[in-house]
Amino acid sequence: MEAFFFYLFASLAVATxxxxxxxxxxxxxxxxxxxxxxxxxxxxVAATYAMLQAHLLAVLQVLVYAGAIMVLFIFVIxxxxxxxxxxxxxxxxxxxxLSGLLVLATTAGVIGFLRNDDVLLPISKQLVAQVAHxxxxxxxxxxxxxxxxxxLFAFELTSILLLASIVGAVxxxxxxxxxxxxxxxxxxxxxxxxxxxxxxxxxGGA
Amino acid sequence: MYEQYITLGILAAVxxxxxxxxxxxxxxxxxxxxxxxxxxxxxxxNEPEGDARQRFSIRFYLVAILFILFDIEVVFLFxxxxxxxxxxxxxxxxxxxxxxxxxxxxxGVGLAYVWRKGALEWD
Amino acid sequence: MNIAFNVxxxxxxxxVLIVIAFAALCALAEVFAKPGQSRGFVGTLGLIGAxxxxxxxxxxxxxxxxxxxxxxxxxxxxxxxxxxYFNFLFLAGTALTLVLSTxxxxxxxxxxxxxHALVLFAAAGMMLMAQSRDLIxxxxxxxxxxxxxxxxxAFVRKSRRGAEAxxxxxxxxxxxxxxxxxxxALLYGATNSVELTTIRRALDADPSLANGLLxxxxxxxxxxxxxxxxxxxxxxxxxxxxxxxxxxxxxxxxASCVKAAGFAVLIRVFTVTFGYDAMEFGAGGNGWVxxxxxxxxxxxxxxxxAALPQSNVKRILAYSSIAHAxxxxxxxxxxxxxxxxxxxxAAATLGPNGAILFYLMVYAFxxxxxxxxxxxxxxxxxxxxxxxxxxxxGFRRPFVGLALAVGMLSLAGMPPLGGFFGKFYxxxxxxxSGRPEVTILVLVAIVNSMIGLYxxxxxxxxxxxxxxxxxxxxxxxxxxxxxxxxxxxLVFLLGLFPGGLLTMAQRGIGSLRPVVTTPTASxxxxxxxxxxxxxxxxxxxxxxxxxxxxxAQLKLATPINLKATTTH
Numbered sequence: 073m074e075a076f077f078f079y080l081f082a083s084l085a086v087a088t089x090x091x092x093x094x095x096x097x098x099x100x101x102x103x104x105x106x107x108x109x110x111x112x113x114x115x116x117v118a119a120t121y122a123m124l125q126a127h128l129l130a131v132l133q134v135l136v137y138a139g140a141i142m143v144l145f146i147f148v149i150x151x152x153x154x155x156x157x158x159x160x161x162x163x164x165x166x167x168x169x170l171s172g173l174l175v176l177a178t179t180a181g182v183i184g185f186l187r188n189d190d191v192l193l194p195i196s197k198q199l200v201a202q203v204a205h206x207x208x209x210x211x212x213x214x215x216x217x218x219x220x221x222x223x224l225f226a227f228e229l230t231s232i233l234l235l236a237s238i239v240g241a242v243x244x245x246x247x248x249x250x251x252x253x254x255x256x257x258x259x260x261x262x263x264x265x266x267x268x269x270x271x272x273x274x275x276g277g278a
Numbered sequence: 279m280y281e282q283y284i285t286l287g288i289l290a291a292v293x294x295x296x297x298x299x300x301x302x303x304x305x306x307x308x309x310x311x312x313x314x315x316x317x318x319x320x321x322x323x324n325e326p327e328g329d330a331r332q333r334f335s336i337r338f339y340l341v342a343i344l345f346i347l348f349d350i351e352v353v354f355l356f357x358x359x360x361x362x363x364x365x366x367x368x369x370x371x372x373x374x375x376x377x378x379x380x381x382x383x384x385x386g387v388g389l390a391y392v393w394r395k396g397a398l399e400w401d
Numbered sequence: 402m403n404i405a406f407n408v409x410x411x412x413x414x415x416x417v418l419i420v421i422a423f424a425a426l427c428a429l430a431e432v433f434a435k436p437g438q439s440r441g442f443v444g445t446l447g448l449i450g451a452x453x454x455x456x457x458x459x460x461x462x463x464x465x466x467x468x469x470x471x472x473x474x475x476x477x478x479x480x481x482x483x484x485x486y487f488n489f490l491f492l493a494g495t496a497l498t499l500v501l502s503t504x505x506x507x508x509x510x511x512x513x514x515x516x517h518a519l520v521l522f523a524a525a526g527m528m529l530m531a532q533s534r535d536l537i538x539x540x541x542x543x544x545x546x547x548x549x550x551x552x553x554x555a556f557v558r559k560s561r562r563g564a565e566a567x568x569x570x571x572x573x574x575x576x577x578x579x580x581x582x583x584x585x586a587l588l589y590g591a592t593n594s595v596e597l598t599t600i601r602r603a604l605d606a607d608p609s610l611a612n613g614l615l616x617x618x619x620x621x622x623x624x625x626x627x628x629x630x631x632x633x634x635x636x637x638x639x640x641x642x643x644x645x646x647x648x649x650x651x652x653x654x655x656a657s658c659v660k661a662a663g664f665a666v667l668i669r670v671f672t673v674t675f676g677y678d679a680m681e682f683g684a685g686g687n688g689w690v691x692x693x694x695x696x697x698x699x700x701x702x703x704x705x706x707a708a709l710p711q712s713n714v715k716r717i718l719a720y721s722s723i724a725h726a727x728x729x730x731x732x733x734x735x736x737x738x739x740x741x742x743x744x745x746x747a748a749a750t751l752g753p754n755g756a757i758l759f760y761l762m763v764y765a766f767x768x769x770x771x772x773x774x775x776x777x778x779x780x781x782x783x784x785x786x787x788x789x790x791x792x793x794x795g796f797r798r799p800f801v802g803l804a805l806a807v808g809m810l811s812l813a814g815m816p817p818l819g820g821f822f823g824k825f826y827x828x829x830x831x832x833x834s835g836r837p838e839v840t841i842l843v844l845v846a847i848v849n850s851m852i853g854l855y856x857x858x859x860x861x862x863x864x865x866x867x868x869x870x871x872x873x874x875x876x877x878x879x880x881x882x883x884x885x886x887x888x889x890x891l892v893f894l895l896g897l898f899p900g901g902l903l904t905m906a907q908r909g910i911g912s913l914r915p916v917v918t919t920p921t922a923s924x925x926x927x928x929x930x931x932x933x934x935x936x937x938x939x940x941x942x943x944x945x946x947x948x949x950x951x952x953a954q955l956k957l958a959t960p961i962n963l964k965a966t967t968t969h
Contacts, residue, residue: 150334216357225474231384236522238388240552245340394432
């Protein structure tokens with residue numbers, strides 16, 4: 073039963089992931105189709121997480137990825153609003169095939185260089201970390217406990233990473249009157265509108 | 279182990295089936311009489327001009343990305359809220375409270391920054 | 402459950418906390434200042450933060466015995482001479498970047514306080530990278546650094562090339578982070594831990610695990626992820642475009658500090674986790690040394706050969722930074738063969754030598770010397786760093802010319818500059834191992850250094866022997882002059898009197914050594930250990946180290962112990 077659902081969701085995840093990269097229909101709508109396929113892919117991955125007892129992760133996958141991040145993706149797609157001619161796919165050329173093969177060869181080479189006899193041994197046999205987990209493993213409580221006690225520093229550090237990201241996102245996406253190509257007259261008008269006084273006396277305009 | 283997901287599965291199945299059934303029934307049961315004027319784009323009586331697909335403003339993007347960042351913050355609140363009572367019972371209530379206070383204060387700086395910067399305004 | 406927190410832990414990351422606090426202050430100062438006001442004062446604020454953190458770091462260095470490492474937050478972070486040494490580098494680099502960039506941002510019409518906030522955030526990330534002994538904290542710290550740098554690369558809004566560079570860097574950087582994270586996941590899957598010493602213990606306990614595919618693959622993916630960050634060939638292809646498109650002060654910051662942070666992680670992860678003993682070619686060990694050996698050769702040639710036809714100074718410096726990453730790898734590889742320390746009395750101990758840390762510091766100051774001059778060339782989002790833009794500059798702006806010339810000579814490794822001694826010690830220590838493989842590697846490095854001479858000297862030819870063909874805007878800035886003078890002084894001083902820094906570097910690398918190799922003894926690996934006799938000797942010879950204070954002194958008199966057990 074478990075194996076059945078695993079193979080079901082795993083193969084669905086792979087299929088939808090492929091549909092993201094190769095949307096079934098070309099043209100202006102292809103990016104949206106890719107995005108929808110990505111949502112489906114996120115759901116399948118979430119189901120796989122749930123089967124691995126990572127319940128909280130499964131919920132977050134749906135909440136954050138299929139919810140919030142997809143909204144961002146859709147916004148970006150609408151922001152760019154690519155026309156048909158812009159989405160025309162470049163042909164798979166010799167160079168691309170070559171570079172793909174090169175990547176595969178490099179990977180194989182690196183693994184081969186670390187030569188050992190059991191490369192082909194099933195990975196499951198090499199696992200030692202097969203710890204018996206209690207029923208509550210992966211629940212919100214268990215993860216919360218780890219987060220608030222053992223990984224307390226990583227947890228607090230996350231907020232600093234988020235803060236840096238907020239500052240970064242605003243710098244990248246916010247149009248600042250002081251750093252764009254706006255003509256001086258328009259800039260002053262904008263300044264007056266926002267601050268209700270003349271901007272003529274200020275320094276460091278641009 | 280997965281009993282709790284059975285209800286979820288049933289819910290998902292009902293949702294999908296209902297949605298699909300409504301669309302399907304509508305397409306076979308609903309009468310279709312197409313005329314030229316019915317198929318025409320209706321826009322206050324004027325001839326439609328240009329493409330309906332306009333490029334969105336980058337402001338949407340900024341709002342969306344700020345939403346995600348603060349959304350992730352809320353996600354971290356979730357396990358804390360679930361566990362808070364247990365921590366109080368274990369005598370660690372204040373410690374865990376301060377822990378979350380630090381987390382939220384750091385993001386409070388982010389909120390103050392975003393607010394003052396005017397990134398939440400639609401100017 | 403154990404709460405991994407002790408109030409005294411906060412003292413162990415005091416410099417980081419100061420940097421983060423000032424980063425937040427800078428962001429708030431930007432938005433609470435008057436809209437029209439110049440944002441130079443935010444830079445000053447950031448500089449004050451960096452200097453206070455530097456002082457706090459010096460205090461930590463003072464209180465540390467080189468052989469001790471103080472675990473913080475339950476072992477997820479560590480404060481040892483290694484991390485403290487790197488923090489000196491990051492904080493000095495941050496301060497120089499902030500001083501350099503204030504005028505630059507005004508000239509390029511991007512005078513925003515966020516720049517300084519992001520530089521400080523990046524610095525905090527780097528410092529935590531050097532301090533982390535937990536792969537999760539390591540990853541978050543790396544992301545903190547990376548996210549800040551992505552934005553800094555695109556900071557000048559008028560620069561199209563900057564935006565393009567940031568996009569390239571972001572895509573490749575995110576890809577690299579994903580690879581690194583995958584590697585971390587595989588290591589966790591194999592060993593059930595993300596803590597470096599615990600991973601090491603698991604690998605020591607079960608050699609079949611250490612040689613298994615899971616660990617090897619995880620190790621390679623971690624190496625690839627870090628390789629992208631420090632621009633090792635063949636993961637270096639983003640480097641020229643990004644270094645060229647980024648604002649010059651940011652390029653300097655990336656070349657010196659981001660690279661150093663990457664090497665800090667590389668050295669700590671690979672020596673602590675995968676060990677440096679019994680890692681010989683083929684037989685037995687994990688073989689990471691072999692991979693690094695090949696990467697070193699490829700990286701040196703890729704950097705030096707690709708730099709030859711370049712005509713843009715920033716691209717030359719990008720390839721030069723790749724080449725330098727290759728030289729540093731020589732040190733890492735050589736260190737893994739043992740018998741390597743500058744201190745011949747302690748020659749029996751294994752491990753990478755202090756020459757790498759010395760080299761990183763010298764390289765950072767040489768880089769800042771070059772960029773203090775190079776950042777002056779340009780205006781309004783347009784940088785003029787083509788070789789022909791430099792023509793005749795040695796006579797028209799003598800100090801700018803001097804800074805560029807000395808910086809290039811130091812990067813090339815000319816005596817008596819710091820760059821020469823960096824290379825000299827690195828290669829000498831490598832030769833001391835007496836292994837034929839390492840000797841070959843050093844010969845390759847020397848050949849590469851000679852190839853490198855061509856493109857470094859070419860810059861000097863343009864500076865002093867060509868007539869200017871066109872007028873380029875070159876502004877003057879007191880900040881850049883200050884950075885130039887400081888770096889110039891340090892590049893000369895480190896060349897003439899390398900002893901002090903070398904002792905510090907030796908002590909820094911020595912603090913990594915107490916990692917235990919036998920499974921039984923390693924159970925106490927997270928506790929401060931009795932230093933090996935060699936390190937103690939090395940420490941006591943340096944006069945400043947006699948002010949030994951045990952790590953306990955850094956703790957509060959009555960530490961509030963929050964270790965508690967909850968039952969459910």
